Structures are given as C-alpha cells and as structure tokens.
Amino acid sequence: MDGIHILVNMNGYTKGARNEIFALRPAPIQVMWLGYPGTSGAPFMDYIVTDSVTSPVELAAHYSEKLAYMPDTFFIGDHAQMFPHIKERIVLNTLGSTQANEIPPDNVAVINTTDFRPVLQNTDIKKIKETLMTPSSSSGQGSAAVTVSVTVAELPTTQHIETMISSGMVQTTLSNGLVLQNGLATNQLNAKAATGEEAPSQILVTTRQQYGLPSNAVIYCNFNQLYKIDPSTLGMWVQILKRVPNAVLWLLRFPAVGEKNILASAYQLGCPQGRIIFSNVAAKEEHVRRGQLADVCLDTPLCNGHTTGMDVLWAGTPMVTLAGETLASRVAASQLTCLGCPELVAKTKQEYVDIAVSLGTDKEFLRATRHRVWQARTESPLFNVRIYASNLEKLFHRMWEKQAKGEKPSHILEWPHHFRYVLGGGSSNCSVSSAAGSTTTTTSWHKKALSSK
Incomplete structure (x- = not known):
C-alpha cells in the first residue's frame, strides 16, 4: 500500500x-x-x-x-563527524624527559581539539620522525621500513596538569597562558559534547593518571560488556599477561557486579595481583577518546566488539581478534581487513596469543602497527x-x-x-x-x- x-x-x-x-x-x-x-x-x-x-x-x-x-x-561508524577532535593529537612531554629526537610514548598523556592554533602559538611543538624495520608479512618473512611520526608539545613541567587531575579540577592554565580542560570533565560542562552530538571546543587532556593506569606499562584493553568474556577468552588474556610481565589489562565495570567475578577467575588461572584494572563506564565522547591510552585492544572472539571495535580503532589503538564462524564473531576481522590490517586477525587461539604478545614485547612492531592504524582511520573506507x-x-x-x-x-x-x-x-x-x-x-x-x- x-x-x-x-x-x-x-x-x-x-x-x-x-x-x-x-x-x-x-x-x-x-x-x-x-x-x-x-x-x-x-x-x-x-x-x-x-x-x-x-x-x-x-x-x-x-x-x-x-x-x-x-x-x-x-x-560503518560516523566517528569522523562525531569525534573530529580525535583526528589529530599532540603528545605531551616534559622537557628533558627523553633524549633529542627520541619519540616519547604516544599514549601516556595527549591533547585533542578541533583547533590546535592556540597550542601551536603558545607551546614548543616539534614533529619527531623515526624509521622502523618491521615484518613485511604476517608470517614474519622479510622486513619493511615504516616511517613513524609523532607531534610533541614540550612543556617545562606537567605539574599543573597532574595537580588538576589529582584534585579533580575542571581545567588548568599553564605558565604560557594555555588553558587545558580535564578530559574527565566533559560530561559536566557540555552534555551534547559528552554524548557525541557536537564536538568539544576546548583543548582536552587525556592521561593515564586519570584512570590509574601505570605510565610505563603495556596497556591491553577491552571495553565490551563483561558477558562477552567467556572462560576461554579470559584464559588467553591471562596467558598474554604472563608472557608480557610489564603489561596490565584494562576493563570496564560493565556491569560493576562482574568485576569481582572476573578478578576471582583470573587469579584462579594464575594471573598475578594488580594486573587487571577496572574503570567505570563513561559517556560516549570520553569512552572513545580514552581509548588512545591503551596500547592494544584484545577483542572478545565469541562476540566481537562491533561498535566498541570501531570506537577503539578510531582512537588509533590496534585490535587483535580471532575470527569464528558466526557473524557476531567475525565483525572485527572485517573491520581490520577493511582498515588494511589483516595480520591482526588470528586463525587459532595460539596465534591470537602470539600476536598480542608480539605487540607487547616488540616495541618497534607495536609502534609501527599503531602508526598504521592511526593513518588508516582517515585513509581507508572503514569510517x-x-x-x-x-x-x-x-x-x-x-x-x-x-x-x-x-x-x-x-x-x-x-x-x-x-x-x-x-x-x-x-x-x-x-x-x-x-x-x-x-x-x-x-x-x-x-x-x-x-x-x-
């Protein structure tokens, strides 16, 4: 009719x-x-x-x-329109904390904004490039040169930022007059920005300190609801943590009642105390933006992160998945293939663990992979x-x-x-x-x- x-x-x-x-x-x-x-x-x-x-x-x-x-x-995800301020980022670094032309970690403290002009005008900014040799295929045969570049803001001190975070302040003003907003405060200041209805206009600071994440650790993350973590998946994650001694796993209280059960099960599998860190569920904008702080996302093979996978990829964080047979267990493989990173799709449980461990122990491989994902977000058809x-x-x-x-x-x-x-x-x-x-x-x-x- x-x-x-x-x-x-x-x-x-x-x-x-x-x-x-x-x-x-x-x-x-x-x-x-x-x-x-x-x-x-x-x-x-x-x-x-x-x-x-x-x-x-x-x-x-x-x-x-x-x-x-x-x-x-x-x-498909509309992240490029919803979160345009995450298209670029500047890494915060204290003067003298790294050697000349050494690339600092790109996911310990970062700033995002839709307008970087105030940052460029008031801060010592430099772009550091480095050429890395990485495997040219998923089999590890041969090597290829990858040029990684990071934009860094050199600050005399980050004490103002650390104090803002530890005291729960909404914003802080640096000695150069630059005003930075605490990335935890978006929900308080702009409800539409918090939900992704409009882009934040402020310069947002996102740091591991805000979430109690160690600055010198390899951070594996998964931001799915906890029901997606079956015993087999948790077992693989514990294997990864055992093989990467300086790593932690970052999960969400999604729901909060699941935290104690996950921890109890992980400890029974031999996971050391303190290696799994939980955070509260956040509003959409913060949820996507804080994904930048992780090194690698470990997907849940039984039921993949679908929109959650898109969120973490838009943050520039590589995702490791294991493709199953059902649609729900193959979406992440499709996303990664479209992104141009099929080598992150495992065919077996052992391969899943091995890929994740390689990313956690081979710094050059991790940095090159993160650089590829960061670039591919805006160049591939995925978004x-x-x-x-x-x-x-x-x-x-x-x-x-x-x-x-x-x-x-x-x-x-x-x-x-x-x-x-x-x-x-x-x-x-x-x-x-x-x-x-x-x-x-x-x-x-x-x-x-x-x-x-």
Whole structure:
C-alpha cells in the first residue's frame, strides 16, 4: 500500500524489534542490515547485508537469508563527524624527559581539539620522525621500513596538569597562558559534547593518571560488556599477561557486579595481583577518546566488539581478534581487513596469543602497527560514510534489479567494475524504507552504465 520496494530490518531480535511487520510481507524485498549481529532465521527475510570476511560464502548455510555483500565491510561508524577532535593529537612531554629526537610514548598523556592554533602559538611543538624495520608479512618473512611520526608539545613541567587531575579540577592554565580542560570533565560542562552530538571546543587532556593506569606499562584493553568474556577468552588474556610481565589489562565495570567475578577467575588461572584494572563506564565522547591510552585492544572472539571495535580503532589503538564462524564473531576481522590490517586477525587461539604478545614485547612492531592504524582511520573506507552510503544504495538497486526481472533472491557476491550508479531520479527509481523504531527513510536513484576504459 505504501509503495515500498525494499523494507530494511535494523532491529532483528533486539529491544524495540518489529518483526511482526516483516512477517506480514509488506514489501517485495525485505533485508536484514547492521542492527542485529546475526541471521533472522525467518523465511520472510530475503537478504542480509554483509561482506566476504564477515560471512564467507562457505558459511552461507548459517544464514536463512541470501548474502548481499558490501565491497569493503558491512559495518560503518560516523566517528569522523562525531569525534573530529580525535583526528589529530599532540603528545605531551616534559622537557628533558627523553633524549633529542627520541619519540616519547604516544599514549601516556595527549591533547585533542578541533583547533590546535592556540597550542601551536603558545607551546614548543616539534614533529619527531623515526624509521622502523618491521615484518613485511604476517608470517614474519622479510622486513619493511615504516616511517613513524609523532607531534610533541614540550612543556617545562606537567605539574599543573597532574595537580588538576589529582584534585579533580575542571581545567588548568599553564605558565604560557594555555588553558587545558580535564578530559574527565566533559560530561559536566557540555552534555551534547559528552554524548557525541557536537564536538568539544576546548583543548582536552587525556592521561593515564586519570584512570590509574601505570605510565610505563603495556596497556591491553577491552571495553565490551563483561558477558562477552567467556572462560576461554579470559584464559588467553591471562596467558598474554604472563608472557608480557610489564603489561596490565584494562576493563570496564560493565556491569560493576562482574568485576569481582572476573578478578576471582583470573587469579584462579594464575594471573598475578594488580594486573587487571577496572574503570567505570563513561559517556560516549570520553569512552572513545580514552581509548588512545591503551596500547592494544584484545577483542572478545565469541562476540566481537562491533561498535566498541570501531570506537577503539578510531582512537588509533590496534585490535587483535580471532575470527569464528558466526557473524557476531567475525565483525572485527572485517573491520581490520577493511582498515588494511589483516595480520591482526588470528586463525587459532595460539596465534591470537602470539600476536598480542608480539605487540607487547616488540616495541618497534607495536609502534609501527599503531602508526598504521592511526593513518588508516582517515585513509581507508572503514569510517567513510559517503562511500558507504553510495555502495549501500548500489546494493539495494541490484536487489531490485533481480526483483524487476522476476528473479528470486540469490546471493549477491561480486561487485562489477564496468558501471557505476548515479544518485538522482530516473526510470528505475525504487524506494527503501527502514523499520527501526518509528524512523522511515526513503532513497531513490538510477543507474548509469559506463564502458570500462
């Protein structure tokens, strides 16, 4: 009745789901997309939007829907628009604490802002570059040169910042007149900035001191809800901590009641006291920004960090994952592959541990990997919503083309190279609606064929 050609299910079996609408078959094509990490198992859903890494065709039997591949990854995050102040960062360093042209740690104390001009005008800023030799393949065969660069603000002392944090002050003024805001205070000063609705305008300071993290340790992190940590995963994490003596694991009280259970189980596995540190759940902006303080994120293999994985990657922190067979256990592998870091995707539990240990014990490997992730955030398609929207529209159009020809739904696995789709009107218009809560959106387009030259 509404003329909907393609109806999109963004809820699946999560809160607010409206599957009864889809069961009535109001649209000729019905599609699962993004919001639910798995198959619907329902005969009234025709396609699931996914990709070749998340849902390899050899695992198609796990899905009731036909697979419809996006060319890069089916996952997307709007982090570049929500958190533009994390596109760049300046590392804080005390004069004389490092040797000349030595790169200080890039994740002990950093500042982020959308406007670095006050920092550049009032502080001694220098860019330090270093060329590192790292393995050129995941097998470790051969080596490649990687040039790492870090922008550093040299301060006579960081005492003002340390006092601000220890005393819970909202901001501090340095001797050069530069005003810095305590990164813990965003929620108090700007509710919209705290939730990601708008970018903070202040110069934000984020340090390990704020969260009780040791400045000289390797910080492994995981910011997922604690129910995702099964005994096998915790066992791998304890193995990693045992093999990297100066490492700690940073988790969230998510929920708080889980903290004592995780600690008790870890100690039973032989984890030394004090090697697991918990922090409270934070508002979205702080949650993403503080991810910069970790060295490596250890993903939960059974159910990956989906949005959480995007959050930590936008912070520039590498993530190690172990790909399983279900959609929920392969999303991180898709994100890392799209980012250009497939070597961080393990095939076995032992490989997962070994990759994490290598990052924790090989400083050059860690720095080179962190540099690659930091650069790839803005260069790869992973956070590019414009490319994603265009490709999703092309995919919907291909679904409708099959329908218009009288074909039954079938896997859409290949992306042709000989044509592109131009947004606009045209004779082959179709409408796409999303049944997520009460939101309905409609898109139309037409196809323009181009010869390959």
